[in-house]
Amino acid sequence: MTRTARFATVLACCCLPLTSIAADAQKKQATQGTRIEHDLLGEKAVPADAYYGVQTARALENFQISNVPMNYYPEFVEAFAIVKVAAARANTSVGAMKPERLAAIEKAYEAIKAGRYRDQFLVDWYQGGAGTSANMNANEVMANVGLVLTGHKKGEYQYLDPHDDLNMSQSTNDSYPTAIKIAFILRNAKVIDQLQQLAKSFRAKGNQYLEIPKIGRTELQDAVPMTVGQEFHAFGASLESEIDLLKDAERYLYAVNMGATAIGSGINAPRGYAQAVAKELAKLTGKPIVSASDLFAATWDQQGFVVYSGALKSVAIKLSKIASDLILLESGPRAGLNEIDMPAIQPGSSIMPGKVNPVMPELVNIIAFRVVGNDAGVAMAAHSGQLQLNAYEPLVGLAVMESQQLLARGMDALRTKCVDGITVNEEVLSRFLEETVGIVTALNPVIGYEKATELANEAYATNKGLLEIIREKHVLTEEQIKELLDPVKLANLDKSKYPR
Known part of the structure; x- marks a missing residue:
């Protein structure tokens, strides 16, 4: 069977009328705390108290990988809500969306921005499909939140639809990467x-x-x-x-x-x-999107x-x-x-x-x-x-x-x-300075590199400190040692560079 034929078979199966047995089973599920939603692959029971929908439910079954859901990073949830409300505002401004649908999406956005419903963004970060499941999780949750906050029931998508409204003028391929960018910016x-x-x-x-x-x-x-x-x-x-x-x-x-x-x-x-949606994103984030x-x-x-x-x-x-x-x-x-x-x-x-x-x-x-x-x-x-x-x-x-x-x-x-x-x-720092040979570098302009090398080699060979060798050989007077080998002076400390 060709790929096209298999796809047609799936569609046909999805469109078959439900048998009375299946219908009875679904009614029983509904009374036990689920609601029935459908998508390309057919009907599926979704927990009645869930604000996500059928595609999220499938993703929760298919991508049980890392146990790191979308909401592990709250800014990502906020970023997706920003993208969705920006898209709704832009669609309304160009005449594609009805104002009452925008109003419902605005309510959902405000609620999610305030920290509510974030527990509904549950799709695992590890997922196939280029982020489609994450996008649908956002679409479904915002649609159902918008429905409830405007006096409707979850799943009454004739009033606010995850695809036709929340995904209007969008694809996962633009909304998902945009949400990721916004999340990075927020964080x-x-x-x-x-x-x-x-x-x-x-x-x-x-x-x-x-x-x-x-x-x-x-x-x-x-x-x-x-x-x-x-x-x-x-x-x-x-x-x-x-x-x-x-x-x-x-x-x-x-x-x-x-x-x-x-x-x-x-x-x-x-x-x-x-252009309209980019302008809205700029307003919502305060960044030059x-x-x-x-x-x-x-x-x-x-x-x-x-x-x-x-x-x-x-x-x-x-x-x-x-x-x-x-x-x-x-x-x-x-x-x-x-x-x-x-x-x-x-x-x-x-x-x-x-x-x-x-x-x-x-x-x-x-x-x-x-x-x-x-x-x-x-x-x-x-x-x-x-x-x-x-x-x-x-x-x-x-x-x-x-x-x-x-x-x-x-x-x-x-x-x-x-x-x-x-x-x-x-005390440790002072001892190291006393014993080190490194300060011999400061003598190059005074006694020359060759003589300074001789002093350094002798210090290493005898396991003596350089200052001890200098004093033994009377290379410098104590006054010269203080003047030429003062470690603070050698550090060229400029206090003006470090305002207190």
Whole structure:
């Protein structure tokens, strides 16, 4: 049997009259707390108290994969409601939708925005069909909420229909990616806020220890002096640059393909709708949302997702580098660097008494590794779409929103449970400065590179500190040592760069 013939058979079966036995069974189900809805595949019982409908019910059976439903990320539910009400307003403005239907959708939108009915957005993020099940979950819930709030019963779709009204002038292929973009935008502010707070915390720690000298290190070898304040201010400045990157990346999410409908041709969308819906989205989000210049390209092109996910990966990499530095700086306490102490927030071993581990920086590293992996998933999804559509946007949505959540929560934990409570071991820092050979670099202009190399080699060979060798050989007077080898001076500390 050909595919067309099989499809025709399914349609025919769906249109067959119900037998009295089937009708009786359905009546019995209805009395036991279900209602009957139908779709292409036939009739199906839906829980009577559910605001979702038949297509959502099928998806709940078919996609029991991750146990991560749409509503796990509330902003995504809000974003879908924004898309649907924007579409309804645009349809009304171009004369395609009746005002009373818009009014019902507005009521549903306001209720969902206020946090109600979110427990009805239940479709698993892992789903086939390019997000169709998620789109229908949104359509059905908003239709039934709108019905109930305007005095009708769930399922009385002649007054407000999931397809004809909630999906008017739309396809999953434009509404779903648009909802994902809006969700990313709504959540981006939280990531930026946590970045700002963490950067501020590092800056405050930098001011606290601005003039405390220490030895810098390159390739984990002794280098030249700096101050603890300079090191922590550098952490803060580095994170601040990531804030700019996230704001930049968000701009790539502003162009949406609403009005493209199935593939970009705009079939079933009235003239002027695409521009009208983009305008409504801009009003609802407070962001400069615009209609993409080429709706065909925008329907399959994943550039905005790839760029934004890449920005999150950059944040993760930066955080991981800083977290690893903190782990090194605290290593020991007796057999490591032991330059700083982090707050002891829990025991570190089930066998070694007294051991405390750098658990918060370790947590940040785990988060960072996950975010990098999520970005790899986004890349795979982005390049795997075929022809006029990318079917793998559900993975993009899930991966990026997980990365946003992990980063925001991880930065908050690092700041409040680690960075804010860091203290410095000044005696250790002073001893390292006394014993290091790194400060010999400052003698190059005074005694020359060759003579400075001889001093360094002797210090390493005898296991003596450089200052000890300099004093033994009377290379410099005490006054010259103080003038030329003062670690704070060598750090070139410019306090004006770090306003308190």
